Structure formats: structure tokens, C-alpha cells
Amino acid sequence: MSITKVVIPAAGLGTRLFPATKSQPKEMLPLGRKPMIQLVVEEMLQAGLWKVLVITGQKKRAIEDHFDAADGDLFGEGESATDGLLPQFYFRRQAAQRGLGDAVNHAKEFTGSEPFAVALGDCIIDGDGPAPLMCRLLEAHCSKGAAATIAVQQVAPEAVSSYGIVVPEGDTEATFRIRDIVEKPSMAQAPSHLAVAARYVFQPEIYDFLGRTEPGHGGEIQLTDAIKLMLGEGLRVWCVPLAPGERRLDIGSFKTYAQAFFSMMLRDPELGAELRDYVHGLLD
């Protein structure tokens, strides 16, 4: 099974980053020289996912404008990250903020009867694993014959209420199956500290479950709840943990945005050394 399509939900209002994102998409915030969403697309190209549907909404037109230049300028030769593969973009608007599950449901016509990946547009997977994380997810999904495959990461106990949290079947060292999942549980009710890490692969059956998912956490249609329904009906859901050398960089808050920006800028091939000296100077 060859998977070439990815859905990038990017319709969220970014209220936690106001006023920086009052009139521009948070996904266009730069991490070093490139906007976040371009780095997400490059991550997807590394895994051979070149048909890209971005779910947009109000104030997100800058994303479409940015990728208009994808004729070689952005992803052309010399961009080793993309292996010479050029993306083909599609855009669909989510008119109302009804949740991540609702956003993914807007991809139904785009993905049709094919399996597809989902990559949240406000974070990247940085660092080195045995292979890029999305490649490992696709490989696990196909070899296990999974209905859904999810990237997960260990988080601190006090952070569980910001994530979807999974309930593993057994050993969680390598690829593992789960028996339940819950969106943003309290610390006291969290069944584990393994959090959904913004990357997924689905069989098209996910749409049957999304169609039956009632509003959940925050009154929104949660992707996590659709996966929970899948598990309830006996479908197989597998997880791939982030490798020790990998981490998720996100722009969910000013703190994580600043961390992500520094991480990328301080290793800029041209300016990184000079900027590291500058930061040392500031700290002294």
C-alpha cells in the first residue's frame, strides 16, 4: 500500500499567541528562516507524502499565498530535506471551529478510499530517529494492517491534561497496540503518560467513526474520540513512540514557540555560530 496523501489541519485561531497571531496564521510564524508550516510540509515530503491538503479557516490566506511559490523556489533543487519531491497543494476551509475531528472530516473527498496521514500544522518532529518518524508510522501502519497508527511521546505527569493520552496493551518500548485513548484527562485520571504527538495514519474507516463522534472535550469533535470509538469496535490501533533523539517542537504557547525558534535559529548553517555567541554575551 503506497500512501501519498497528508492532511494538515491549520484552522485553529491561535488565541494563546495573541497579539502575535491576531491577523496572521500561527502556522506562518518563522522557526529560524522558514515558517512552521513549510517545515511540516518538508517533514512530510521526507516520507513521500506529496499530495498535501491544508485545512484552513479565517485569517489563514497567507498560507495559500506562501505555497503559491512552490514551483522550485521553496522546495527546489538544493533542498536536500525534500529529496527533490515537489508537493501538490490543496486547500479546504473549515468554516467554524468545531474541533480537530471535524477538521479531519473535511478531508474526506480529498482522501477518498485511500489511507492517509495527518500532521498537525503547529508542530514539527525535530532530531534524529532510526528513520524519520512519519516513515516509521507509515511502515508500522502498513505492516501491522492497522486501522490507525499514532505517534506518541512520554510527557510529564503535570502535562497530561494538554494531550490525548493512550492506554497501551503491554510493553511500550517499540511499536505497540493500545486498548483505549482519552482526550486531555486530568492528572488524577490519566491512564498513562504517553501522549499523542501530532502525527497519525488512518484507514478511510476513520470517517465512519468521525461521523458518529459526539462533541467531547471543550465541546468540540475530537479526533481522539473517533479513535476511541474505533477501539470500542475492535479495530486495531498501533502507536510508534518518538525515539530518544527526537522531540516535538510546537508553537502552542509563547514559551514553546520561543524554544522552537531558538532551537532552529541557533543551528542556522550561516548565522548559528554568531547567534550562539550573541546569546552567550547576553547571558554574561
Ligand code: G1P
Ligand atoms: C491536539 C490533540 C491531542 C494531541 C495534541 C498534540 O490537541 O487533540 O490529542 O495530544 O494535539 O499532538 P491540541 O494541542 O490541538 O489542543
